[in-house]
Amino acid sequence: MWLRLKALIIKELLAVLRDPRSRFVLIMPPLMQLLIFTYAATLEVKNVDLMVLNRDGGYWSGELVRRLEGAPTFRSIRFTRDPEALHRAIDEQQVIAAIGIDAGFSREISAGRPASVQLILDGRRSNASQIVGNYVSQVVSTLGGETPAGEQAAALTPALVERNWFNPNLDYQWFIVPSLIAEIGMLIALILTSLAVARERELGTFDQLMVSPLSAREILLGKLIPPLLLGLAQMTFFVVAAVFFFKVPLRGALLPLYGSGLFFLASVVGLGLFISSLCKTQQQAILGAFLLLVPATTLSGFATPIDNMPGWLQPLTYLNPLRYFLVVAKGVFLRDLPLSEIVLQTAPLALIALVTLSAAAWLFRRRME
Amino acid sequence: MSGKVDRSGLEAAMRPAARLKRIGALIGKESKQIMRDPSSILIALVLPLILLFIFGYGVSLDARQTRIGLVIESPSAVTEELAASFDGSRYFSVQRASDRRTFETALVEGRVRGIVVIPAAFTEDVSAGRQPQVQLLLDGGEPNTASLVDGYVRGVLAGWAQQRAVAAGAAAEPAISVAPRYWFNAELESRNFLVPGSVAIVMTLVGTLLTSLVIAREWERGTMEAIMATPVTAGELLIGKVVPYFVLALLSMTLCVVLAVFQFGVPLRGSLIALYILSATFLIPALGQGLLISAATKNQFLASQVALVSAFLPAFLLSGFIFEIGSMPWPIRLLTHIVPARYLIPGLQSVFLSGDVWPLFLTNMAAMLVIGAVFFLLAARNSRKRLQ
Structure with missing residues (x-):
């Protein structure tokens, strides 16, 4: 089984990396977002x-x-x-x-x-x-x-003596760059996976996979692991850019960040696979992923705090994986967030991953039969 | 002989009536395709609902009831008075303690956004007539919230001092008061500018993302070449492709406006005619960009990603919708000039909140038309060149 799985994973990775279009998607949108977001997305008012x-x-x-x-x-x-x-x-x-x-x-x-x-x-x-x-x-x-x-x-009038913890000069980039690690991780993992199945189905190569000796579980794992690896690679790129290019202080340990990140990516990949098994064409998969991405990013605490949302809407954000990983990513960078708190934020991610992956597997099997 | 037949066939094909008939047929075909694909309807009708819902309810820049910790190191009647001022502020939800260490972990974990410390010497300083001191520890990890909290704390302190001055016999008003009046949006609802702005996002989605995706599919499947082999000219083809999405985008826009006015209570102080003229003008660059993307990529996946990066994100980030263009560094400010949504947002906000401001509309419309013309020319060139 491992040999077959390995072959499938290598094939999937090559399919993404050899295709100039997929390479474009892996590089351009994240880079553009990193540059535009970090410099443009400021609520300060100047000039x-x-x-x-x-x-x-x-x-x-x-x-x-x-x-x-x-x-x-x-x-x-x-x-x-x-x-x-x-x-x-x-x-x-x-x-x-x-x-x-x-x-x-x-x-x-x-x-x-x-x-x-x-x-x-x-x-x-x-x-x-x-x-x-x-x-x-x-x-x-x-x-x-x-x-x-x-x-x-x-x-x-009392004199006010202020001190800003974690970010003495309230540098907006210190806030936005770690947030982007989470936000773009979601974007990449979701788009890559939601397209993975839909494209094969549209091109007819999915049938070829099904008549191969691979079991449904192996195919699913083969579709799950490559985006996870690519997501982690992307995350590493952003961490390096954050530390060396944007000079954001990295105060916590990287291991908990990656540990939590793995569960985060798994939950997003589960969502992506779920969408792609629901869709018949690439167009539907792209639009479906998009339909999910917009509320997931806006209702995550990324742009505006969850505390500002009306009380009845806040519980809905508990379903959103981005919500948890944002806290972890920003926390590890600026706050040296204690491990207990990281675990507390990662547990819901593990639960979401379990649910979305099982749902995707179930749908996958049903479609194959 | 055969050349003559060809030419008369060509002449017949170039007649206006024949042109119109072909364009009509193309529009009919495209419209049927839209109606039959559930994902187009999803983007054109469901996504606007979701976006309006998010911007109407979910996204709010107004911080209310921010959680802060209030530390009173040695309580007295004076500190109690100041604490009451904090309790009374609508911006804060206050927890109290006598030692700042109580809140330090909470600040690290983000459970409070600031700690106000009234030091032990406060009461003594006040009674001795010296200027007292208050310390404020802020969560710099959330810079926006931190600067808001900072401003609100200053407001509370000034209000408290004013009260004491009045009690000591000073005039009840501050020496110089500012009477701010917010025109067009007196209640300062951020919803009132977010909801009109999201109309621009919705039209960008339909005009650019959906259009580029659908036409890229035709290129990908080779059906575009099939159509091009017919007597249809490139110009007719572009019109035939674009008109159904133009209508669809205006439909989504209408849906948004109905919701904005009747569900979210956003006023519509300008005229509907101005709203439709502005929107229709905006759709020219939006559709042109969609066509250009599809002709340049000829691949759905790539088209969707390019549309995302070059149209959706800029409409969000570089249009003045949420983030002020004036605050951006100059290279990015320069970049915003080629974002069509930048010219629509001020118009939309005016039509909804202030009324018809034609000088503002006309300059913006001119800019949109120029950008649109460039996109269409590039798209037409790209479609032709690829065929040869």
């Missing part, structure tokens, strides 16, 4: 354009504008005297925010009376404008602390 309508000519409004100009977040500040122009600039998305300062602003402050500035933000991009709103508020409240009326409250 913001701002408009100011200043009806006050005094010291305090001038000081406010100077501070906004000095803040690294803002790229350019445009001035206008015309409320209509301000309206248009927001409407046409030339600026994301506009500040209005009333006449008498400086006079009020100098007299020790409370003053206010208006801030108009483009709610169509509510996330970015919320962050811009926070930046502006911070600049304004710092300035407020220096005014005659504000000094008292400013002296009372």
